[in-house]
Amino acid sequence: MSSSESAVSPVVQSARRAREAAAQLAPLPRAAKDAALLAIADALSARAAEIIEANADDVERARAAGTSEAIVDRLTLTPERVLAIASDVRDVVALPDPVGEVVRGSTLPNGIDLRQVRVPLGVVGIIYEARPNVTVDAAALCLKSGNAVLLRGSSSAYHSNTALVKVVRDAIAGAGLPADAVQLVPGESREAARELMRARGLVDVLIPRGGASLIRTVVTESTVPVIETGTGNCHVYVDAQADLDMAVDILINSKAQRPSVCNAAETLLVHQDIAEAFVPRALAALAKAGVTVHGDAAVRAAAERAGSTATVVAATDEDWAAEYLSYDIAAGVVPSLDAAVEHIRRWSSGHTEAIVTTAQAAARRFTQLVDSTTVAVNASTRFTDGSQFGFGAEIGISTQKLHARGPMGLPELTSTKYIVTGDGHVR
Amino acid sequence: MSSSESAVSPVVQSARRAREAAAQLAPLPRAAKDAALLAIADALSARAAEIIEANADDVERARAAGTSEAIVDRLTLTPERVLAIASDVRDVVALPDPVGEVVRGSTLPNGIDLRQVRVPLGVVGIIYEARPNVTVDAAALCLKSGNAVLLRGSSSAYHSNTALVKVVRDAIAGAGLPADAVQLVPGESREAARELMRARGLVDVLIPRGGASLIRTVVTESTVPVIETGTGNCHVYVDAQADLDMAVDILINSKAQRPSVCNAAETLLVHQDIAEAFVPRALAALAKAGVTVHGDAAVRAAAERAGSTATVVAATDEDWAAEYLSYDIAAGVVPSLDAAVEHIRRWSSGHTEAIVTTAQAAARRFTQLVDSTTVAVNASTRFTDGSQFGFGAEIGISTQKLHARGPMGLPELTSTKYIVTGDGHVR
Structure with a gap:
């Protein structure tokens, strides 16, 4: 094999080293992994200056390229932010180790003991954008779950990621674990990313984290199994029978508490029986929160009849499909709960849908029929989140049905x- | 949308109808699904003649094409075989419904009730070869788990599959369920299969069942998530301390009880400390079972020293990699348990590996280090099987790590x- 080694690309070589490291990580007990995580947290604090210096290069490059200040802010590391990253790593230490958990177990009729036991996936590839904190978060979660990780960040954060990974690798090695458990994919080219997506057999799963186009590319080009994450066109449906104060609270919280995230609401649907009473109140509250409403004819008519002063833009099909991630919301009136479900089935990205209702039968039917990662009854869409669900940390929110669906914590x-244990059993 | 409908291919139209059917199946209670399954079983018995007539066309075509008698036999349906297929469907009726099972549940600190509940995948695509019984098995398992299924069998079984699916669809419709829950992918062309693999968003998962080349094609070309099944290069490792009678029994059962299946053993590894005593006995038993041994130098030397009359062919790297599926086995001597694990890590397909040992520490280390769907301690590799594991039925054996690993039953x-339930909770 060594004779052909020189022809092997740096990405494949990295993946092979990750595979070796993964084999060493798999049988490690929790104590060894936690010690390495604590070493990482300490090293991040101790070496914050060198990380921030590297980050300054990225920030300067981004500014020179005319990047928007919002993006530059997401990219920027300060002493406080590095300490916060270290603190997140300490939080992972406190989480239980999923490896070794017995998921199912029974003694078969022939006396064989059968156990299904959690094991690491092996090598996890993460392709992500901008934020350097993802680099350390992902490394910590993968390490805790016994996986080696191959990180492919965006080139705009290359210096920051390089510095962070260096600190992490030094800490891991100092704790006696293989440094190659955490690697940055070598090279910034698209070809390097493509090789990662084609490393089936070496990489066990790829998780893209970022915008829709990144995710589409990974899904289309990868032969490695992919977990799709994160697009959220979430709905709030206000049923015929509903507490309107509660409905306003949930709507505003779902839409406006943090509009840039995937579990923020993008569409309001209102049952026609309650539209006359609810739509004007919803429009007033949305206007107060600074939200622009893209309404269908019925919403606009209800607003007009109520003499609402809020402006309502006419909604098109593009609005029903939109993941605004901004202070905008589409709004429509539906003739029934089933029509709301039908609308959601057609337009939703399958992330999170909420119903506000006082009717038990409506709550039951909505939760049965809506096919999304999360269905919320009388609660904000904003709860679909690993730390809100008590998972302690989150590697992303899967919007596909295979392997994991919804917020993914360590077990995912x-x-x-x-493990089949007998004493000489044969068929 | 209807204006462009005429431009939509028949495969995509099928997938859309499947999606509609899946939405109707998802909320159905077990009783409705079981009634449909019983109707299928009854219809298969009642209409056996028309199924066998269609099958005769396929058999004739296969014979005319010079297909081997073994393959023709797998393709052939007889009255008894049709009744056996009907009986398998009745077995699925007896299995519990996985849909609705609460997998996790807790009340969050803020009082929200969180429940993680099993739901159908939606639309399952199965691409498979030859055997017509898979058509009905897959349909029954998908129906019971609330999924619509798109079946793409081999063209050699096209008439049989068409007849079987017609009977199944009639029975389903008679029981009041949507007939489109079970469809044969229209068209026999490769292009039709390719469209199925590209129907991401319409098809939730593709499961290929068949030879290595079929599986490779699906894995490489599909943008729909795939569950890889079934290649088995399984190992039996006999440790330094082992009951040699047990080792012979497990070896022969693993290799020769049914050599054509994926959980049959393909390689024997023997610890050097026990090689002198065990190799001659193993060779004699394998010879008696009609198995040809492809041995390394140490195995051949041990055979010679013992004056074994069994012929041993020299093993090459191809033998370590081979999934023979025949009366052949590769055999080698290893210096240690860790060397056996190393060999397995390099050559195994990750299906099933067995250790025969009397040493607790060896059993523990082997089960920890071997990274395959199933690790057997003092038991035959042949137990890796849905019905042996008590799952009642099996849609295939996943050899990948994502979503499902090992025998896949209804929960897979x-x-x-x-489901997030609050009473007005906001963040």
Whole structure:
């Protein structure tokens, strides 16, 4: 094999080293992994200056390229932010180790003991954009779950990521674990990313984190199994029977508490029986929160009849499909709960949909029929989140149905194996 | 949308109808699904003659094409075989419904009730070869788990599959369920299969069942998430301390009880400390079972020293990699348990590996280090099987780590969704 080694690309070489590291990580007990995580947290604090210096290069480059200040802010590391990253790593230490958990177990009729046990996935690839904190978060979660990780960040954060990974690798090695458990994919080219997506057999799963176009590229080009994350066209449906104060609170919280995230609401649907009473109140509250409403004819008519002063833009199909991630919301009136479900089935990205209702039968039917990662009854869409769900940390929110669906914590970074124990059993 | 409908291919139209059917199946209670399954079983018995007549066309075509008698036999349906297929459907009726099972549940600190509940995957695509019984098995398992299924069988079984699916659809419709829950992918062309693999967003998962080249094609070309199944290069490792009678029994059962299946053993590894005693016995038993041994130098030397009359062919790297599926086995001597694990890590397909040992520490280390769907301790590799594991039925054996690993029963045909219930909770 060594004779052909020189022809092997740096990405494949990295993946092979990750595979070796993963084999060493898999049987490690929690104490060894936690010690390495604490070493990482300490090293981040101790070496914050060198990380911030590297980050300054990225920030300067981004400014020179005319990047928007919002993006530059997301990219920027300060002493406080580095300490916050270190603190997140300490939080991962406190989480239980998923590896070794017995998921199912029974004694078969022939006396064989069958156990299904959680094991690491092996090598996890993460392709992500901008924020350097993802680099350390992902490394910590993968390490805790016994996985090696190959990180492919955006080139705009290349210096920051390089510095962070260097600190992490030094800390891991100092704790006696293989440094190659955490690697930055070598090279900034698209070809390097493509090789990562084609490293089936070496990489066990790829998780893209970023915008829709990044995710589409990974899904289309990857032969490595992918977990799709994060697009959220979330709906709030206000049923015929509903507490209107509650409905306003949930609507405003879902839309405006943090509009830039995937669990923010993008569409309001209102049952026609309650439209006359609710739409004007909703429009007033949305206007007060600074939200522009893109309404269908019925919403606009209800606003007009109520003499609402809020402006309502006419909604098109593009509005029903939009993941605004901004202070905008589409709004429509539906003739029934089933029509709301039908609308959601057609337009939703399958992330989170909420119903506000006082009717038990409506709550039951909505939760049964809506096919999204999360269905909220009388609660904000903003709860779909790993830390809100008590998972302690989150590697992303899966919007696909295979392997994991919804917020992914440590158990979602594992696979299982069966242990069959007999005393000479044959068929 | 209807204006462009005529430009939509028949495969995509099928997938859309499947999607509609899946939405109707998802909320159905078990009783409705079981009634449809019983109707299928009854219809298969009642209409066996028309199924066998259609099958005769396929068999004739296969014979005319010079297909081997073994393959023709797998393709052939007889009255008994049709009744056996009907009986398998009745077995699925007896299995519990996975849909609705609460996988996790807790009350969050803020009082929200969180439930993670099993739901159907939606639309399952199955691409498979030859055997017509898979058509009905897959339909029954998908129906029971609330999924619509798109079946793409091999063209050699086209008439049989068409007849079987017609009977199944009639029975489903008679039981009041949507017939489009079970469809044969229209068209026999490769292009039709390719369209199925590209129907991301319409098809939730593709499961290829068949030879290595079929599986490779699906994995490489599909943008729909795939569950890889079934290649098995399984190992039996006999440790330094082992009951040699047990080792012979497990070896022969693993290799020769049914050599054509994926959980049959393909390689024997023997610890050097026990090679002198075990290799001659193993060779004699393998010879008696009609198995040809492809041995390394140490195995051949041990055979010679013992004056074994069994012929041993020299093993090459191809033998370590081979999934023979025949009366052949590769055999080698290893210096240690860790060397056995190293060999397995390099050559195994990750299906099933067995250790025969009397040493607790060896059993523990082997099960920890071997990274395969199933690790057997003092038991045959042949136990890796849905019905042996008590799952009642099996849609295939996943050899990948994502979503499902090992034998897949009904729960593996489901996803989950989170239900968040509050009384006006906001963040």
